[in-house]
Amino acid sequence: MTAVDLARVQFALTANVHFLFVVLTLGLTPIIAIMQTRYVLTGRAVHLTMTRYWGQLYVVNYGLGIVTGLVMEFQFGLAWTGVDRVAGQVFGAPLALETIVAFFAEATFLGIWIFGWGTLPKVVHLISFYLVTITAYASAVFVMVANGFLQHPVGYVLRDGTARITDLRALFTNPEAVGALRHLVPAALMLGGMVVAGISAWQLRRHPDDTDVFLRSLRMGVLVGVAGAFFTFAFGWAQLDYLRTDQPGKVDAIMPSKDAGPVTDRPPGWIALPFSIMQQFGEYSAYLGLFLLPFLIRRWIVRRRILLRVMTWWIPLPFVAVVCGWLVREVGRQPWAIYGVLRTADATSLSTGQVAVSLALFGVVVVGLAGTNWLVLLMLARRGPHRLALGRVLGDDEPAAATEPAVV
Template identity: 45%
Template sequence: MDATLDLARLQFALTAGAHFLFVALTLGLATVVACLQTRATFSGNPAHRRMVRFWGQLYVINYAVGIVTGLVMEFQFGLSWSGLTRVAGNVFGAALAMETLVAFFVESTFLGLWIFGWDRLNRWAHLAVIWVVTLTAYASALWILVANGFLQNPVGYRRDADGLRLTDAAAVLTNPSALTAFFHILAAALLTAGVFLAGVSAYHLFRRTADTAFYTSSLRIGVFLALPAAFLTAVSGGVQFGVVADAQPMKIAAFSGDSAEMARLRAELTARFGPGDYAPPEWARTAGVWMFALFGLLLFLLLGSALLAASKRVVRGFRLWHLALMAAVPLPFAAMIAGWLFREGGRQPWVIYEVLTTADAVSPVSPGAMRASLVTFTALFGVLIAVNYWLLARAAARGPDAVALGRPAEEPRPEPAATY
């Protein structure tokens, strides 16, 4: 059982972390594209429309591949964590079902309307569609965090012979562990999208691509989005730490290295639940440290970038800065993964904090079967990640004139460059 448990935890960590890479960029880019299209719709400027099409195509690529990873992840609850679904499915299963309905039906349907509705829908209707896509992406993230928030801080339930029963839906929906994480994730997603815009634009400016005005404008948008988003990320993260301190004091004690408090909490948990190792693993604390370190590095770069971006001449010609922005693109992804590992690993050995342990939640399957599923899922996710970033890099390198999204069939030639 120990081997099966370790393999199941590793499998879920790899697949959930990989899926999170897609979610972070999708949430941020959806917002960026919706705002850009709002600007284009009101201004009627063809230059703004080209910007929507270019960044919109990158968003569609990331969404399309990311949705496949989300589908695959759904299988893991029955495959690897049948004890969790058996005990608590009546409480957190509804949130997962709502997320599936929102993401795979509403969001994907309206995204299809947006993709194929260019020059077919009225421009105001087309604008409304992308905002529906964006808001349903937020709703999808909220439902996932409602489910995860219950695992972090179980509220609104009672326990009977058959497992957990929902008694207060409002308490589950307004769980502080869910709401603070939701705003933290949204801010971090905007930070990720801003750095992505700046990094892709810096690549073209470094190569001295002919469409300088387009990438100058995009780089400045990215920087001036990422900096305030970084401050919102820090503020929402600070609020979240306060909630975690109340709900999971052991996690905070382990992160701060307070051995006396950890000993006190360990004795208290032992008295309540029997002998066991109730301290989070050391790597969870390490992940938290890396989260802060990567965020600090990113914030330092963004503060400097905001000053440099004030001058268009600097934006176009400072090639060393362009290299720094390109190198910074992976940083928000790495910081978010480190934060996710801290959030999830820090509550071990619990799946539902102080209610259900991971040992009791894992499926009763052999280590060989779990090892086979781990290899299969890891290979599949590895291929999807490689394909996604190859497609993103290919589309980003080609530039706005090669974008197929929104180009009328009767106008196959690229639009002329415009002044921004």
């Protein structure tokens, strides 16, 4: 393999692993925000338990996701110097904003939320998590703006081989960024909803004593997952309208059709397979969710153990789908690193040996982090709503908030 091939494998590995953390984070935050809102409005202990249980999973995933993001940035700066040389002033601007939002604002608000249990007033504590949710999605906006520039460069001028921003509005309203964001957000909600529903289904089979917590969680997960699946499917197909003009080779490869117009550079034809997997998963997820809706009435789903098994087995599938979507988007713009501006072969300057060493080192790190994350999440998920660490005040058996009077 050449240096370029190894660098592409390295980026695919680090970016894919980090992306899985990000999508789960984006999927869980709105669900947890709803759970805590219901607790603040009703004061019912069940909603507090749900918030703490799913909040634990979120905090672990967020923390390790930050580290995988650092690994991805290190390898990108090391292996893809050509992108920085040509478009660093444009591509780097939204990424700098994302870093400020993700590492400063979002982390600050999350710290307030983690350590504010039993100390802050309930409404203030809830607001802190709403700010976590807002900043998480703001980070996603900035990342997709940067990626959208790689897919369809706009709002810039090339002077002496260096791109400079000329139209900030065009950069942020790039259809490649806006369209992808509209597809990503419901996809994240679909994934988050299905993870919540799947874990809840497992708990309902194994621990019937916790029915109240997990039946409510299952209902919320299914509803969010179904809504996310339908919007993901709709906004995904909507992207073809501008892709036929911006990246006709990608459309030609994934359909595969021959009406995409004149195409000089085509991506590998195998991306039609992940596109098909992603598309079919979206359809089947929507159908499954619709089928489950009647069983959510009262406690009917609890007595349908085969359905609970199916929902648990379904957990890995949305992760497979989002990876397939990432492959279609990123591999689909090949052979360009910046579409129409910089070829992938010209974007890296490392030797084959150097890239091989960094691939081995970064690969071990990100795979280790991913494995650690899933093992810890599995342990916390299996433990159930008992012995929760999040929200526990030091020296107390239960968080102070649980003994406060209800807030209406």
